[in-house]
Amino acid sequence: MAQFICQTCGLQYAENPSAPARCKICADERQYVGWAGQKWTTHEELAQDHSVRLEMDGDLLGIGITPGFAIPQRALFLPTDAGNILWECTSLVTPAAVAELKARGGVDMIVISHPHFYSSMVEWSEAFGGVPVIIHAADREWVSRPSPNLKFWEGDTLELSPSVTLFRCPGHFPGSTVLHWKNGPNGKDLLLAGDALHVVQDRQHVTFMYSVPNYIPSHPECVTEVRQRLDGVGFEDLYGYTWGLNILGNARQAVDTSFDRYFRAVGR
Ligand SMILES: [Zn+2]
Ligand SMILES: [Zn+2]
Helix, strand or coil: CECEEECCCCCECCCECCCCCCCHHHHCCCCCCCCCCCCEEEHHHHHHHCEEEEEEECCEEEEEEECCCCCCCCEEEEEEECEEEEECCCCCCCHHHHHHHHHCCCCCEEECCCHHHCCCHHHHHHHCCCCCEEEEHHHHHHCCCCCCCEEEECCCEEECCCCEEEEECCCCCCCCEEEEECCCHHHCCEEECCCCCEECCCCCCEECEEECCCCEECCHHHHHHHHHHCCCCCCCEEECCCCCCEEECCHHHHHHHHHHHHHHHCCC
16 A cells, blocks of 8 residues: 655645556646656655755745655745744655754644645644644645645635735635735745746746646636735735745735736736
């Protein structure tokens, strides 16, 4: 029995004697099957030739995998007044990474933006004693390894503490979530956007994509909803889904400009 991990998207599946016929995330039109066909690994195999990459990304400690694996996702460690949050997740947990994060006070909860970053979320939760993994109920169908540690939230906003709030920002997935952190490191207000607001290559704009790799834009009604939901939410920096893909400084203004640019492009 093994818990197979998809090599293209990094999603770990529940224990099974053989690998699934296909990965449901990669078979979905928002993702793609690797060009060499569906490939699987396991957590044990992955740990043999990969390690956890822990290094600063902007003002935050990033947690990834080296050499690069899957999308490649990068999680962030957030020491907040709601507790220490692991924002997003990756496929590989190692004793060295757990020790490093425990030295910083440990992880109290895991919060994930959307199914592309579910990865080995249950493995990470169990490594920290079964901490809750907070994900939006609208994306429940994409869970591949059920666990009592998964906590589904509903609605459009969820306040985790006076300074940490989750906002549902649909378009990529119905439950796509961003995390707003007031008064973070160096006193800055931050928006952790996953790819609900997708930072583009100039790192001065975002765009709104139903599928990033297959270039399918989000529906204008979803983008209108995101614009309304984030109206009046201030932030100086915005962190995207992977290493370095961030807008550091004037990020709120960059997002406003990007909403205008998107609506011009789709003729609204
Ligand atoms: Zn996959
Ligand atoms: Zn995604």
